[in-house]
Amino acid sequence: MTRHVLAAFVCAAVVLGMGTPLLVATADDTDGPLTVRVVRGETGVGGILVVATDPSGASVSGVTGPDGTARLTTTALSGGKYRVDASIPASMPDVKPAAEDQSRASLTEFVDVGGGKAVTLTMGVGGMDGPVQLGDRTWFDTDGDGVQDGDEPPLPGVRVQLLGCDGGGAPLAEETTDSAGRYLFGPAEGLQPNSCYTLRFDFGGVNTGPLPGSPPVEGLKWTVPHAGDQSLDSDVDPESGSVRVAIGPPGSVDHTVDAGVVGGLNRIGDLVWADVNRNGLQDQGEPGIADVGVRLQKADGTPVAGTSTGPHGQYQFSHLPDGSYQVCFDTAKLPPQYGDYQLTRQRAGAPGQDSAPDPATGCTAPTELTPSRTQDFTMDAGLAPPVNRIAALVWQDVDGDGAPGALEPGIAGVPVKLRGADGTQVAMTTTGQDGKYSFDDLPSGSFAVCFDLANLPQAAADFTPVEGSPVSGADPATGCTPQVTLGLGKREDTALNMGLAAPANRIGDRVWADTNRNGIADATESGSSGVPVKLLRAGGGEEASTTTGADGRFRFTGIPDGAYQVCVDRAALPAPVAGYQFTKPRAGESTKDSDVDLASGCAPPVAVGVGHRDESTIGVGLSPARNRLGDLLWVDRNGNGTQDAGEPGAAGVPVTLTDDGGRPVATTRTAADGSYLLDDLPDGSYRVCFDLAGLAPEFRGFHIAGGDPGCAGPVTVGPKPREDLSVRIGLVSASPAVVPAAQESTSGGGFPVGWVLFGVVAAIGAVVGVRWWKAAEPGA
Template identity: 35%
Template structure:
């Protein structure tokens, strides 16, 4: 079992082998007297061998299964590590081969399959003695290391007829009606890129669809595959798996364009792997002042701005709301092919022209007298700009008018906001009263008043206050709702906060928040059926803020092929208005009488739908009777609702002072900047809201006593009065007064939630601790909203 090593290898005679590798004899050796020759050595080694089987892999699984037989006459070639051919043999009748008497070293094997046969997949099953080793394309194995005496009988090859290869295809079509089914007349889409992947996700091949929208992948080995379609720009994938017929449905996921895994067996051709595409449609376009009421867009007739237009699906589901632009145009975009109708809401005093006049679809008016059009069907990519509405002022209109803005001259600087008044006009006797148009409610999803059930996600947004001072914290709560039984994907909310506010942070109940400067992005991801996500964006008003701040959030995503962006449901606006702490008149709000307002007695009659200028005299003294053109209006009764606090009165203590809005500093409520002012924690509820509103004030200062020096003297039953900038005043009644050690103050009772409308007043109490620069106690006066408001 041993053989001699090659003789005289190397240059060192002390470590080489001397005998002939075949005979075992050394060359003659000459010794002289006294000589010792210690270099006559012999090396021995054991030969290695390598085999073993080429078999017919009838199920093409790359594993030597029971009953599968060897293939005779297959040529097998032995290569050294450098790729040089060493020996060639053929498999015997049992399919076996063997290379023997191999010197230990590195080798590889090459198999040459018979004509019409191909190799099975390599390395299957996890058992080296029963798998196939050669590369399926080259027939060569990897390098094999043989040690002395080793007999490696694990180098096998599975082969099968090439006729067992599979194929798949076949069609990408334009789904004009977006039903996910290949209907008669729907055409293929050429040049769509189609990519084939194996079961492990490795790309195998890539082809474009031909001129008729067809594609095919051939010569596929049995196994698992997936197909990915790349939608051309402006196209979307239709709904997956519709209609129950695999030969006519769409297999591509409408988000990714990828199909599920497909298993192919030997010789199979699967021609059912298809993809439907659609292009978003749009619908518009014009609302005009039909001055002659003939229902035709005549020369010189102009558009009407700010007309509210609603888009409905044919089943009555409200999908979107918009308003006409300054030229009277409107447009609904990104619409899924399908059936829709539009409802127009005419402005007050306008009636809708007769429909379908003149025979020109681009010039007529479409809605009936109730503002609703007939149902129209949009196909893929269609842009229908023929849904117009003519409107005109109705003669001698009567009834309650819209609020009319009152503009004040520069001499009087009221708080920000537009005062309004409502007027009523009466039609002249004997004039015709036209039909009252039906106004479709605006889409308020939680009101239940619209009479429709929405099935697409929508967004709501509210601010935690209506007015804001400089430095005050404003929180915007964004609610995303999925009312349907279908999940929405790729859901993203973007909130571009106006520069008048500084973004302080944002949180979400689902997904990830990214804040970059004024931009807040919330990646919600998948929104489950019936799910609600709450996002809170915290901002702070910049110094010197003036005017109104409108903060708009936008929702986008996909559901059932619907791209819900740029519609009424997917935008939400919350507005806050900056206000001064007191009107700039030098007097308290409504100092003489909180129920009185004044206007000039010479004001002209305000007509419905017509704005008019109302001149206010400049307040020159606290006696309004000295003002120019003064006249008392009917009493404006304040409600008992919450107020934005600007003034505090405590008659029992002789307190009548201003209220500052403050936030938190180092986790604690900040104090007023003026020792004679009170402060309201602007992250707490407003006075009159359900919950604990909190006011604080100083007890004293280095200069002596301060506004809440005698706060502890209040008794149950004493009254606290809080008013807003307009003079609306709420009454609170004391029901408890407590003094706590600083560390024992019940923060939950003072600042936490409450089911009542409470107002808590807090100040220092007890002894001053110089080391800590604070008092050791806190006095808290608990009050609740009086029922006499």
């Protein structure tokens, strides 16, 4: 069979001239000269192109002279082992491949000129005047690309059966491949012209010891078929191990039926096909696509190898070490008839019958090859006919740089409207959990995307579009992008993004010297500069710190949403307020009073976020140190000594401070939260007493545990320490009496026991009530 590979060799020579890196080989000056002679009978045939290709893909070529001889210098190549191909030009239609015999080789042969060894190779051509002949070679496809390379070893011992056209019945003849992997069928084996046959190959009896990696026979498989030139690739169907061939008229010679075997190492592959109906599945009748670039890389993106799909869309990477790999498909350089096809939707069905790569990246998810999982042939890619599509992202621009970052989340639930060229609404959707949206199957035309800023989800209700960003294309005023046109040359637009930024959260106010000690920042009272202020997260930990300015102002800006406390450390106060105390909190208007706790120096927690971005009323009043004491009076319902949830402060209770002689020194009332402060006290020891008659009705009868039911102490202040702000008092209730239910006498005339107990309890209650009433009388 005539093989017209001249164009391919010329292209290879042009690529070599351009210095393509894949074809650059290290020169090997130890290789010997290679002489190729092409004869017809005994006569040399001139004008035949002869090419020698080394294992790297680099080649040298020559044309036979009038005597049929071409001398090829291989010193610029590498490897020592070469594939030699002779190509009959189209200008010689009467010249055909000749039958192979002891003196003449076929037009594709493999030679070794390593170590300076000179080789002369004689190839035969004829004119359809010899016997019919069928055969060629079996080999071990080391790189798994389906093409015979110069350094890939032959595979002797393969049994080849010649069967009838339908492949059934007893074999007509049988051969076993020789040491060069060759087999031949001719008239002696019953081969007839103008006939159809099936060749069946069986590698079950080969010796795999000399092969790379010495793979077990049970691990061998037929390589990918039809991956290149007919004389160089494998023709065997991987499933059946057979191929159907046709023999032409008398003199027909076919030395192109080769069979490649792979095995023993990891493999990844399979198919790139045209998903005509765009359903993501490999349906019957959908063709494979040739010449699609395929790249294999490690899971971290490190390149491993590259190839392109064969005539039927198949590809394979073999002899891979264990590890994690990704396959990436180059959709930017598709064959012309598929020029603007796009990757179809990912994982629409069973692996191996659907498309594996992510349409956004062109790469599959990583797949792991291990000793127990040596191959993955589910890395298929479907290319679908183009449809117009708009797809992009709405994200929270946390850092304000106008570009989505790896840690910046998408915003779900944003309404997105698609408008046509005339401004009418075409479609509407909302962003998904990842912030992405898409409009698919659009007609050709011009469109704008508008984001509904008035109906943003609750979590982003007060967010605003990023301004002046090349990535975020929405107009901050309208929420609409510029129009884009979809159609021939541009089927998809993925740039209509919108970045939304949250308004900056702010917490702060002022530290001032409360010289008149009224708890209010009066107009004449100046701010305190240089005061350290900390911002603590409500859940624990410091978020930020600062110091007050010349006017006593402080501010924390750009903090994340959440709850925080402002705290000031009295021990770190600078001059001239060193040693000052915190003034009494919540004494009046929230924008002018002090908010920090007297003892801890921390204000109550405040939350900033959506709907409340600015909390600038946390004042801190400082007053010159004087003796004072106080804290809290609350109702300790469970008597555990700790103010728990649901246990209120006792509001409006009169508080009297008495000295050792029981004389009143100072008075006040508890605030709404039960707090109190007795200020400007002389040095001394005191008791704090509460008039519990003013308690709310539901707490009547509650008292201070232990000792006097209305007083606590003694407490000492001055000169050191100046204050005691830990006089925290819980009011407890007397333990209720446990009264069993009344029982009737079983004697029939007895007085019920329950009534007896009731009378006892009532008598005790009357006595206690009289004593309490007398104690409450004025002057008692």
